[in-house]
């Protein structure tokens with residue numbers, strides 16, 4: 001039932017305790033995030049290193065969306081109760097929503113998804129078929145009234161930052177938009193070093209609070225089945241995992257213990273365009289109903305980062321690491337050169353840190369920086385001739401090379417979001 005209403009991550013497994021404790025433990029050790037009982041359960045805060053990872057991930061997604069023709073919007077995290085009555089959330093999903101707040105004669109609620117706001121934004125202007133597909137994206141907050149018993153870490157939270165988008169398009173455009181979303185997901189997973197556990201065609205099942213419209217379900221299921229068949233990806237159809245308004249393609253990932261959860265999703269929705277009376281003017285001059293494709297590349301930022309922490313044991317891909325390069329002067333004599341190297345990194349936009357002899361022996365400093373992708377050792381010889389000896393996190397040790405060349409190579413790998421720390425170029 002948890003997966004019913006959102007174009008957002010879902011969990012198929014209630015027992016997430018072990019997985020949570022893993023990323024919780026690492027998250028605390030690495031200073032990424034934490035919680036405070038006074039702030040409340042399920043309401044983690046992000047420490048500077050965690051915030052850096054999150055910000056970098058969000059910027060990657062926004063840039064990928066801009067390149068794919070999405071335009072970003074901002075919309076408020078609250079809405080009037082009537083908005084969710086119209087969208088169907090109130091009828092089908094209120095168990096997972098926070099109780100409404102009385103505000104004068106009105107009631108407002110924390111939103112359980114971004115779709116109704118985006119439908120309202122679409123509706124606020126007239127649209128021609130020439131504008132379609134109209135791709136609207138937002139990394140926005142949404143809220144879920146999880147019971148306190150299942151809260152912890154970043155996998156079950158009450159405040160969620162969702163990577164969301166809605167494509168308003170014609171029926172003929174749905175398959176291409178859904179395929180393009182799958183391709184964006186594939187590329188993001190490659191950059192992030194994530195391997196999907198499986199692709200799932202999530203269908204309605206007995207007992208769920210689904211919208212009753214058999215013809216609509218038949219058409220949208222046929223569309224998504226066709227998209228999956230043409231993609232060549234192996235997938236399984238699973239009943240009982242659909243959104244209340246339509247079927248979805250879910251990209252499942254597994255934690256170390258094999259427990260699955262949903263990160264990414266692509267959904268076809270005929271229901272909300274109907275409810276919001278959305279339309280566009282076709283080439284025939286008449287009003288037509290668009291279809292809504294809901295899609296999320298990484299799902300909730302919280303769950304994505306939790307998965308990345310566990311998947312990489314805190315050793316994030318170079319472009320995502322909170323500290324990308326640590327500068328290690330062998331002795332006090334190389335401190336000046338080391339500070340200069342840190343400044344050069346900062347000018348390039350690389351996140352560098354100086355770990356000088358005051359922090360212990362070279363060996364101890366290298367061990368302390370074991371999760372940092374690049375370790376730049378500066379001995380007397382390197383300092384004298386403007387070179388640097390790089391050690392990579394995976395154990396590779398590169399011959400000393402000119403600082404300019406080393407930084408240019410790292411910068412190129414980071415800017416291209418490469419999952420590799422070095423290449424033969």
Ligand SMILES: [Zn+2]
Nearest residue numbers: 007114115294
């Ligand atoms: Zn949506």
